[in-house]
Each structure stands twice: as C-alpha cells, then as structure tokens.
Amino acid sequence: SAYKRVHNFNPGPSVLPVPVLEQAQAEMLDYQGTGMSVMEMSHRSKEFETIIQTAEADLRELLGIPQNYKVMFLQGGASLQFAMVAMNLRAAGASADYIITGAWSRTAFKEAQKLGNTRVVFNGESENFTRLPEDAEMSFDPNAAYVHFCHNETIHGVEFKREPVVPEGVPLVCDMSSDFLSQPIDVSKYGVIYAGAQKNAGPAGVTIVIVREDLLARVPEKLPVMLDYKVLAESGSLHNTPPCYAIYITGLVLKWLKGLGGLTKMYEINRQKADMVYKVIDESGGFYRGHARPEARSIMNIPFRLPNEQLEDTFVKEAKKADLIGLKGHRSVGGLRASLYNALPLESAQALVEFMKDFQQRYG
Numbered sequence: 001s002a003y004k005r006v007h008n009f010n011p012g013p014s015v016l017p018v019p020v021l022e023q024a025q026a027e028m029l030d031y032q033g034t035g036m037s038v039m040e041m042s043h044r045s046k047e048f049e050t051i052i053q054t055a056e057a058d059l060r061e062l063l064g065i066p067q068n069y070k071v072m073f074l075q076g077g078a079s080l081q082f083a084m085v086a087m088n089l090r091a092a093g094a095s096a097d098y099i100i101t102g103a104w105s106r107t108a109f110k111e112a113q114k115l116g117n118t119r120v121v122f123n124g125e126s127e128n129f130t131r132l133p134e135d136a137e138m139s140f141d142p143n144a145a146y147v148h149f150c151h152n153e154t155i156h157g158v159e160f161k162r163e164p165v166v167p168e169g170v171p172l173v174c175d176m177s178s179d180f181l182s183q184p185i186d187v188s189k190y191g192v193i194y195a196g197a198q199k200n201a202g203p204a205g206v207t208i209v210i211v212r213e214d215l216l217a218r219v220p221e222k223l224p225v226m227l228d229y230k231v232l233a234e235s236g237s238l239h240n241t242p243p244c245y246a247i248y249i250t251g252l253v254l255k256w257l258k259g260l261g262g263l264t265k266m267y268e269i270n271r272q273k274a275d276m277v278y279k280v281i282d283e284s285g286g287f288y289r290g291h292a293r294p295e296a297r298s299i300m301n302i303p304f305r306l307p308n309e310q311l312e313d314t315f316v317k318e319a320k321k322a323d324l325i326g327l328k329g330h331r332s333v334g335g336l337r338a339s340l341y342n343a344l345p346l347e348s349a350q351a352l353v354e355f356m357k358d359f360q361q362r363y364g
C-alpha cells in the first residue's frame with residue numbers, strides 16, 4: 001500500500017478502520033458533490049442532517065436500541081458525563097450507588113460525590129482492581145437514584161460479563177467508553193449508557209449518550225443548557241454546533257461495523273484476538289503476568305507485567321522498533337498494556353503474539 005500503518009495498541013484515541021480513513025480521505029475536499037468538506041458544512045444543512053440521522057439510525061440498528069431511548073452526540077468526553085449523570089438523574093437529597101472496579105469508575109464516583117449524596121457499594125481498590133464484585137457482596141439502596149458502573153476498566157483491564165443485579169426500578173447507568181460496540185448489549189437493561197467515541201466508535205470529540213426517555217422527567221429545572229439532557233435530547237444533539245466531523249467519521253465506522261456483520265461478528269473477532277494474547281500470557285510460565293483475574297479479563301485492554309521494570313522498558317522499545325506501538329501501561333499500574341479495539345486487525349494481534357513469544361525466548 002501507499003503508506004505505512006503500524007500495529008496500533010494505543011488505549012485511546014486509537015486505531016480506526018482503514019476503509020473508514022480511506023473514505024474520509026476521498027471525501028475530504030468534496031463531500032458527495034457538495035464542493036466542500038464535512039468540516040466546512042453548516043450543521044443545519046440537509047447534508048449534515050442526513051449524516052447525523054444516518055449515524056443515529058445505524059447505531060440504533062447495531063445495538064438494538066429500543067424506541068423509548070434517546071441518542072445524543074455530545075462534547076466534553078466521558079469525563080463530563082461523570083458529572084452530567086449526577087446532575088441530571090439525582091434529585092435534590094437523593095443518593096446514588098457506585099460500583100468501583102478501577103480507575104475510571106473511581107473517578108466517576110469522585111465527580112458525583114462533589115455534587116450530592118453518593119454511596120460506594122463495592123470498591124476493588126484494596127485488591128488493586130483485579131476483580132469484579134459478586135452480586136451478593138453488594139448491598140444496594142432500594143431508593144437509589146441510580147447505580148453506576150463501568151463496563152470495562154480501560155486501565156485495569158477488568159470487564160463485566162453481565163450486568164450487576166440491582167433492585168427493581170433502580171436504573172443502571174454505565175460508562176461503556178472502552179468496550180462500546182465491541183459486543184452485543186441488551187440496552188433495555190440500562191437507564192443510561194455513555195461512551196467517549198475515541199476507542200471503538202470514532203475520533204475524539206464526540207461522546208455518545210443513550211438515555212431512557214422516562215428518565216428525562218427527572219432533569220432538574222435551571223441546569224445550564226449544555227449540561228441538560230432534556231434540552232440536548234429534544235434538540236437532536238443540535239442545540240448548538242455539534243462535533244460535526246467527529247460525528248461524520250463515527251457514521252463511517254458504524255457503516256463499517258454493519259458491513260462486517262454487526263456486533264455478534266465483531267465480538268467473535270475481538271474474542272479471537274484477546275484469546276490469542278491471554279494464551280501467550282498463560283503459557284509463559286509466569287514470565288508474563290496478567291493484571292486482572294482470569295474471570296474478570298477484558299477483551300479490549302490487557303494490562304500485564306514482566307519480571308522487572310527494566311525488561312518492561314526493553315519490551316516497549318523493541319516493540320516500537322517492530323512497529324508495535326502504544327504498549328506501555330498506564331502510569332498508575334505500570335507494566336504493559338495491549339489495547340485490542342475493534343479496528344485493530346487480527347494480523348496486528350498475531351504480530352504481538354509472535355513478538356511476545358520471541359521476546360520471552362530471548363530474555364526469559
């Protein structure tokens with residue numbers, strides 16, 4: 001091909017599908033005969049209306065989003081949702097329950113805590129966030145405004161395999177940023193799902209929020225409009241200028257996913273990629289040590305360690321020379337981390353596996 005592509009294991013922003021980038025390139029100067037780029041287009045134009053509506057329709061189809069849910073394309077990242085969820089869904093005096101399984105759900109909790117009553121029903125911190133809670137360990141408030149959890153902890157590599165069982169009538173709110181669209185999900189089990197796009201869905205700059213309509217009745221009066229789910233949902237994400245270009249690229253990613261065969265097929269491929277890497281870890285006789293307990297393992301982010309930090313540095317440097325990039329672990333966990341998002345080709349996972357085996361032979 002005409003350009004170099006590396007094996008991109010970055011945790012986010014990360015790899016996008018090549019056909020998506022090629023189409024964006026082809027349409028950069030003249031989007032479908034309009035004589036301009038989507039970047040230069042009015043967000044009130046017919047063309048952009050089609051782009052955003054098609055993106056929403058494709059997302060609804062892929063995830064099977066029921067009719068009584070609104071879809072929003074917002075700005076501010078998943079980090080802003082930590083606060084918006086608390087501001088919109090928790091009436092004055094009400095309390096919300098938080099499940100803390102890693103750095104991101106801990107941050108979500110801390111933001112919510114600044115804004116009102118918040119309880120922790122599980123905190124895996126003393127065990128270094130290596131596992132998920134059992135349902136029986138958690139005692140939920142039956143009157144909680146909502147229960148918040150993070151479906152996949154990007155830094156600690158623990159991923160829920162099914163939704164936690166919460167009291168009847170208490171909505172589940174979920175940060176799905178790093179495994180959004182990686183597998184089928186039963187949206188009807190959730191009150192709110194939010195995800196920064198920059199892992200599986202598209203480029204940074206757009207955050208997808210899916211909210212069950214009846215919850216909009218809870219939104220308090222007089223929130224600043226840009227923080228108000230009701231205003232944003234009712235305007236179809238067009239209260240102000242949306243992140244037009246990021247939404248357009250996200251739309252292309254959604255078409256790519258549909259072409260691939262949807263989320264069941266995507267999950268199969270993701271499972272295959274993750275299994276390959278975990279197999280090398282498990283068969284390394286302790287040379288590679290996975291961070292998460294096996295039953296909690298993520299298919300998207302695989303943090304692991306080597307026998308010492310010097311070897312970890314060597315691993316990152318040599319991997320980079322072999323065009324395997326983004327493998328350094330998060331500064332809070334150390335070690336290494338391989339992120340295997342949707343758009344990472346199977347060949348890249350294979351290249352990593354070969355590199356890991358060879359590295360062990362040379363240094364093990």
Ligand code: PLP
Pocket residue numbers: 011012076077078079080104150152153154155175176177178196197
């Ligand atoms: N939640 C999770 C699970 C994440 O992985 C990240 C970023 O990596 C965030 C939240 C923060 O997202 P943003 O940078 O879009 O605010």
